[in-house]
Amino acid sequence: MSAQNSETIGPAKYPGLKVIDPSPAVSANGKMPSANTADGYERLRQETARGLRYCHTRINANTSKSLEVASFLYALIELLVEKGMLTLAELDERKQKVAERLVQKFKDSGLGLMYQDPEHDKYTFAHESHVDCENRIAACRAMCCKFPFALSQQDIEEGIIKWDFGRPYLIAHGDDGYCVHLDRETFECTVREHRPVPCRGFDCRDNERWKVWEDFEGKIINVELQDSFENGKHAR
Numbered sequence: 423m424s425a426q427n428s429e430t431i432g433p434a435k436y437p438g439l440k441v442i443d444p445s446p447a448v449s450a451n452g453k454m455p456s457a458n459t460a461d462g463y464e465r466l467r468q469e470t471a472r473g474l475r476y477c478h479t480r481i482n483a484n485t486s487k488s489l490e491v492a493s494f495l496y497a498l499i500e501l502l503v504e505k506g507m508l509t510l511a512e513l514d515e516r517k518q519k520v521a522e523r524l525v526q527k528f529k530d531s532g533l534g535l536m537y538q539d540p541e542h543d544k545y546t547f548a549h550e551s552h553v554d555c556e557n558r559i560a561a562c563r564a565m566c567c568k569f570p571f572a573l574s575q576q577d578i579e580e581g582i583i584k585w586d587f588g589r590p591y592l593i594a595h596g597d598d599g600y601c602v603h604l605d606r607e608t609f610e611c612t613v614r615e616h617r618p619v620p621c622r623g624f625d626c627r628d629n630e631r632w633k634v635w636e637d638f639e640g641k642i643i644n645v646e647l648q649d650s651f652e653n654g655k656h657a658r
């Protein structure tokens with residue numbers, strides 16, 4: 423870590439944080455070892471272990487804090503009930519309303535893990551759509567491969583379909599807005615056998631949420647939706 427980085431993220435700025443040195447291991451000649459060598463493998467192993475250590479430390483700290491906050495809250499509720507200032511029925515009713523509000527806020531923040539729900543086995547999925555994509559691709563330019571959607575646990579465990587590290591587990595998109603698995607020249611899916619359920623089931627003829635066509639038969643694209651992707655309106 424350079425002296426400058428050390429000052430920027432070090433204890434002076436965030437006194438409560440223990441800083442883990444993120445500098446990569448380098449070989450004696452000062453170069454990063456290739457991932458295909460024993461040194462490279464060891465470097466990757468060390469980086470992964472450092473990353474896991476950081477995550478575990480954060481989880482541990484957050485759990486301790488949550489337990490502390492819960493203790494205060496339960497103590498407060500018990501005291502209020504004992505003093506006759508509130509009943510458990512009133513508390514339950516209000517708790518339900520607040521919980522709904524918080525869950526919605528959490529979802530809107532994009533911080534939660536997103537999985538397909540309900541989940542279907544993609545290899546036995548019975549509702550595949552059949553659109554003549556090859557005759558329409560010149561007009562739609564595979565707009566559907568820009569749509570954001572969550573992967574399934576099956577996709578994640580299989581490890582073929584890439585997801586967005588910044589928004590787990592939405593499918594990964596490139597800087598051009600397209601899914602990373604789309605061949606940019608032919609507009610073909612490069613993981614067709616393993617494509618997720620939303621790709622199998624999406625039918626652009628009559629989808630209300632993603633209205634690709636102004637006129638399906640006439641092959642007239644919905645310019646408004648197309649523009650919204652060009653302008654980065656849809657979070658990826």
Ligand code: SF4
Nearest residue numbers: 555558562564566626
């Ligand atoms: S938008 Fe419709 S026609 Fe175009 S690639 Fe997607 S499913 Fe096929």
Ligand code: SF4
Nearest residue numbers: 567601603604611621
């Ligand atoms: S997985 Fe294939 S079909 Fe699905 S969005 Fe990506 S490129 Fe398109």
